Amino acid sequence: MKKLSVFLVALMVSSVFFIAFTYLKVGGIIGRITPTDAAAGVSLVAGTDTLKVQVSQxxxxxxxxxxxxxxxxxxxxxxxxxxLIENVAVKDSATTDLGEIKLQQ
Structure with missing residues (x-):
């Protein structure tokens, strides 16, 4: 009986963790740079973390x-x-569009 109780508790705890991670919502940031050949790359900074992507057209x-x-x-x-574009907010499950970004000479 004790083994069954431990098993049921473990099953409930793992179910809670599974459900919690299922509802993790993610978003994104998109934009366009003009002139199209002006940018070498784009980086995203959050605290001490940095992500980099290539610019395509x-x-x-x-x-x-x-x-x-x-x-x-x-x-x-x-x-x-x-x-540099600061304070770009990403809300849950939404994509933030920065629109057209014109680089100056």
């Missing part, structure tokens, strides 16, 4: 992001200047 996308506030750093090719 001026477009970039970060996916599977947890809800929070991020900083987007665009590394530009010469003669364009780098760009």
């Amino acid at each position: 001026g477009a970039f996308a970060f996916t599977n992001l947890k809800e929070g506030v991020y900083t987007v750093w665009i590394k530009a090719n010469a003669p364009y200047k780098d760009a």
Whole structure:
């Protein structure tokens, strides 16, 4: 009887953890850079963590992001200047569109 009780408790605890991780919601950040050949890459900074993506025909996308506030750093090719976009908010299960980002020379 004691083994059955331990088994049932373990089953309930594992079920709770499974359900908790099932409801983890993620979002994303997308944007377009003009001119299309001006950017070498885009980085996403959150605290001490950094993610990098390549730019394809001026477009970039970060996916599977947890809800929070991020900083987007665009590394530009010469003669364009780098760009920094701070306080980009990602809400649960939503994609934040930064729209068109024009890099200055």
